[in-house]
Amino acid sequence: MSDSKPAARERPLSPHLQIYRWPVTMATSITHRITGVGNALGTVLVLWWLVALATGPDAYALVQAVMGSIPGRLILFGFTLSLVYHMLNGIRHLFWDAGIGFRVSTASVVSVIIYTLALAITLGMWAAAYALGGGVR
Amino acid sequence: MSLRTPLSKARGLGSAKDGVGHFIGQRATAIANIPLVTCFLVSVVLYGAADYETARAYLAHPVVTILMGLFFVSIFNHMRLGLQVIIEDYVANDGSRLALVLLVNFAAFAAVFSSLFCLARISFAG
Numbered sequence: 001m002s003d004s005k006p007a008a009r010e011r012p013l014s015p016h017l018q019i020y021r022w023p024v025t026m027a028t029s030i031t032h033r034i035t036g037v038g039n040a041l042g043t044v045l046v047l048w049w050l051v052a053l054a055t056g057p058d059a060y061a062l063v064q065a066v067m068g069s070i071p072g073r074l075i076l077f078g079f080t081l082s083l084v085y086h087m088l089n090g091i092r093h094l095f096w097d098a099g100i101g102f103r104v105s106t107a108s109v110v111s112v113i114i115y116t117l118a119l120a121i122t123l124g125m126w127a128a129a130y131a132l133g134g135g136v137r
Numbered sequence: 138m139s140l141r142t143p144l145s146k147a148r149g150l151g152s153a154k155d156g157v158g159h160f161i162g163q164r165a166t167a168i169a170n171i172p173l174v175t176c177f178l179v180s181v182v183l184y185g186a187a188d189y190e191t192a193r194a195y196l197a198h199p200v201v202t203i204l205m206g207l208f209f210v211s212i213f214n215h216m217r218l219g220l221q222v223i224i225e226d227y228v229a230n231d232g233s234r235l236a237l238v239l240l241v242n243f244a245a246f247a248a249v250f251s252s253l254f255c256l257a258r259i260s261f262a263g
Contacts, residue, residue, distance in 0.1 A: 033223060040216045047248060053196065054255035057189045068186065080178070087174055090167050097164060129182045 024111040025104075032089045035082040042079035080125060085118035159218055166215035173208040180205075193259055202260040209252035217245035 020026070049067070052059035066072050092110060095101045101110060139146070184195050195201055220241045228234040 036216075036219050037223065039212075040220055043212065043216065043248065047251060050252055050255045053189070053192055054258045060189045060192070064186070080181070083174060083178065087171065091171065094164065094167060125178060125182050129185055132183060133186070 023108065024115075025107050028089055028111040028114060032086060032093070035086040035089075038079065038082040039086055042082060045076070045079065077122070077126065081118060081122040084121050084125075085114070088114045088118050088121075159221075163215065163218045163222075166211050166218065169207075169211040170215055173204065173211050176204045177208050193262075196256065196259045197263055199260070202256050206253055206256050209256075210249055213245045213249045213252075216248075217241055 045067070049063050052063040067076060092101065092114060101107060180195070180201070184192055187195065196205065221238050224234060224237045224241065228237055
C-alpha cells in the first residue's frame, strides 16, 4: 500500500445491491418504499373519485366507468395491495422503533408473514366487495 | 476539543435542529393511519362501487365525514413527510431537491384542502 501512489491505482469498489444475495428483509424494505410511492399515486385516484362525487352524477359516472373497467380494477387491486402491505410493514416498523423484532430469524419470518398476510387480506377484501356488490343497490 | 474539521467550522453549518419533529411526525401519522386507513378500506369494500346517490348519502353521514376528513389529513401529512425522505435520499442536486420537496408540500396541502372541501360540500348538501 505504501509503495504505490493512491491516485494511480485502481481502487476496489465496495459491493453493491446486485452483488448481494437478497435476504427477504431487503425485499420487504424496498417494497415498503415502493408501496409508499404507490400509495401516494393511488391517492390521486381517491381524490378524483371524491371530487367527481362532489361535482355531479356525470363526473361520477366517468370515474365509475374508468375504475370499473378491467385495467381500472387491476390498478385498484394493486393500490389496495400496496395500502395493506404498507400498513402491515409500517406496524412492523413501529415495533422496530420500540426495539422489538430485530433478531435476524424473527425479522425474516415476519417478512414472509407480512407478504402472505398482505396478499390474503387484499384478496379477502376483494372477495367481500364482490360478494356485497360493492354497495351497488 | 472540537472534533469538527477546519472546513466544517469555516462553513458554519451545523445540525438543522428540527429533524426530530419530522421523525416524530412520520410515526405519529403512521399510528393515526392504522385505524383511519382501516375505516377507509372497510368503506371501500362496502361502498366502493356504489351509485351516485348511495355514495353521497354514505359520505354525508357526520361520523363518516369526520372519519374521512381525519383520514385525509393524516394520510396526506404522512405522504408529505415520506416523499420528502425519498427525494432527499435520491436527488443529489440542491436545486432539484428543493424544488421537488416544495412541490410535494404544495401537492399535499392542495390535496388536504381539496378533500376537506369536497367532503364538506357533500356533507352539507345532505
